[in-house]
Amino acid sequence: MADIFDVIADGTRREILQLLLRRSSDGHEGTSVSEIVAEIGVSQPTISKHLKVLREAGLVSVREVGQHRFYSLSPAPLEVVDDWLVPFFVDEAELAEEVAAQLPGTLPEPAARMAESVGRAAASAKNVVQSALRRLGA
Template sequence: MTDIFDVIADGTRRDILQLLLRRSTEGESGTSVSQIVSELGISQPTVSKHLKVLRDAELVSVREDGQRRFYSLEVDPLEVVDDWLVPFLVDAFGEDAPDIDWTTVPLPDGAAHAAEVVGRAAASAKHVVTTALRRLGA
């Protein structure tokens, strides 16, 4: 399975995930590639490339209807991110750590930026550790 942090480190993929989340909370049973292209203003080949990465990471599922494909969000793989992130929140707040409740609204811009920074930092840290282990022959 692909490292979830590498997958969500990309801003375009996070935009697609947020779009799928929003549409699912609006009652949609799937979102077509053309709808994603239209709403995000990015090219169809770019959307398809990112959807393949998201499918490989099992973050989206696909339903075929004739020649059209409809994508839906799969949140279970994000539990890895949640499990990794929560200890940092507990360490930062100690006994005053807030209860974390899953909300189904898109992230505000500030939170989206923070998620991007954390995702990039995690991907960078993974690269540094992997490179160091290779050099050590481990």
């Protein structure tokens, strides 16, 4: 499998992922290749090649209905990217110290791992909200 960073490095593949994200949030259960071609404005063979790379990376799933293929976003592999990016936006050591200062005593190891996970998720959500607000000009 290709490195996830190599897969999303291509602008056309990012456009496809963004399109699938928009359409899934609009309630679509899949997007056909012809719809992707029409929206992005790139040839069908080019879109098909990019969809193959995205499928092999696990970023999209495909549902076949007759001779038609409908693609949907499968964002789980992007968690690697998210985990890599979060430290650039949040000082994890500072976050861990803040959490530890508020707790009486030391956490058992499973609870400490869970707290770290929750902290990362919160930092990621904060970053998503801040990015969205910047795009909206707020």
